[in-house]
Amino acid sequence: DAKTTQPPSMDCAEGRAANLPCNHSTISGNEYVYWYRQIHSQGPQYIIHGLKNNETNEMASLIITEDRKSSTLILPHATLRDTAVYYCIVKRNYGQNFVFGPGTRLSVLP
Amino acid sequence: KAGVTQTPRYLIKTRGQQVTLSCSPISGHRSVSWYQQTPGQGLQFLFEYFSETQRNKGNFPGRFSGRQFSNSRSEMNVSTLELGDSALYLCASRREEGRGHEQYFGPGTRLTVT
Numbered sequence: 509d510a511k512t513t514q515p516p517s518m519d520c521a522e523g524r525a526a527n528l529p530c531n532h533s534t535i536s537g538n539e540y541v542y543w544y545r546q547i548h549s550q551g552p553q554y555i556i557h558g559l560k561n562n563e564t565n566e567m568a569s570l571i572i573t574e575d576r577k578s579s580t581l582i583l584p585h586a587t588l589r590d591t592a593v594y595y596c597i598v599k600r601n602y603g604q605n606f607v608f609g610p611g612t613r614l615s616v617l618p
Numbered sequence: 619k620a621g622v623t624q625t626p627r628y629l630i631k632t633r634g635q636q637v638t639l640s641c642s643p644i645s646g647h648r649s650v651s652w653y654q655q656t657p658g659q660g661l662q663f664l665f666e667y668f669s670e671t672q673r674n675k676g677n678f679p680g681r682f683s684g685r686q687f688s689n690s691r692s693e694m695n696v697s698t699l700e701l702g703d704s705a706l707y708l709c710a711s712r713r714e715e716g717r718g719h720e721q722y723f724g725p726g727t728r729l730t731v732t
Contacts, residue, residue, distance in 0.1 A: 542720065551622070551708050551723030552661070595661075605651060605674045606710075606721060608661035 511535065512596045517613040520590075526583040528612050530596030533577045538600050541572060543581045545592040546611075552595065555581065586616045620644065622724035624709050630730045636697040639727045643690050643711030649673075650692040651721065652684060653708040661708070667692055696729075704731045 513531040520526040532541065542557040556563055556570045558579075563570045569582040583590055595611040623642045631637050643650050651674075652664040663676040667686035684694040690711070696703055706728050710721040 540719070544723075549706065549726075549728075551710075551725050554720045554722055557720055605663045605666055605676070607663065608653075610660055 511539075511598050511607070512609055514594070514596055514609065514612045516610065517615070519615050519617055520583075520586045522588060522616050522618050523585055526581075526586040526590065526614060526616070528581040528583075528594050528596075528614065529578065530581070531578045532596070532598045535576050535598050536600075539598045540600070541570065541576075541579050542597045542599065542606070543568070543570065544595045544597065544608075545590075545614075546595070547589075547592045552608075555594075586614075588616050588618065590614065591616045622709055622711050622722055624707075624724040624727050626727060627725065628728045628730075630732060631699050632732050633699055633701060635699050636695060637699060637729060638693055638695045639707055639709075639729075641692045641694075641709030641711075641724060643692070643709075644713075644722055647711035647713050647722075648690055649712045650686055650690060651710045651712075652692070652694050653710065654678070655706040655708060655726070656704075664694065664707075699731045701731050704729060 540557050540559050543555040544552040546552040556568050558570045572579045593611040593613050595608050625640045649668045651666040653661050655661045665684050666674040670686045681697045686692045706726045708726045710723045712721045
């Protein structure tokens with residue numbers, strides 16, 4: 509079973525920051541938080557992952573709360589091409605497969 | 619660096635037939651996982667192969683099988699196809715060294731069973 513809870517859908521205005529929340533209150537100390545997105549009918553695309561420190565790459569930033577029970581994926585300047593389903597997944601690096609929940613359907617509006 | 623490739627991209631089969639799908643991982647990636655995606659069930663894990671051995675298996679019937687070759691390329695096979703097997707089949711590979719445990723997905727094979 510997915511160990512995360514995400515809102516089913518969100519809207520964001522083009523050019524504004526998109527903040528996608530994820531709750532993972534039962535996360536274990538050795539589990540990472542991963543974010544993927546899937547644009548319609550394509551394979552999921554890796555975005556970012558982290559353990560406890562905030563992470564940033566060319567696509568997004570990941571903010572993990574100090575107690576690690578929730579996180580937020582931030583797309584700093586959303587474009588229409590960021591419209592997709594965003595999945596938050598928690599897992600260990602070894603020995604576990606990725607379990608995808610229903611994710612959040614982000615719609616970026618012009 | 620080339621991404622994960624899957625062949626064929628589209629396939630139409632009839633009930634009772636069998637099908638083989640192929641996946642070539644990113645160079646240097648030793649783990650290959652397979653997923654089935656349907657509108658009703660979402661993305662579901664089928665199995666994972668690492669160094670030619672099945673390491674994890676999801677909750678699918680024995681009609682679904684796979685294998686991995688010494689060059690890390692992988693195939694999955696579905697025998698005695700049913701209408702409900704119509705889905706997007708996704709393959710993903712990962713490196714598993716240091717922090718490199720993120721999976722990279724291929725474009726998928728769209729299987730239609732009639």
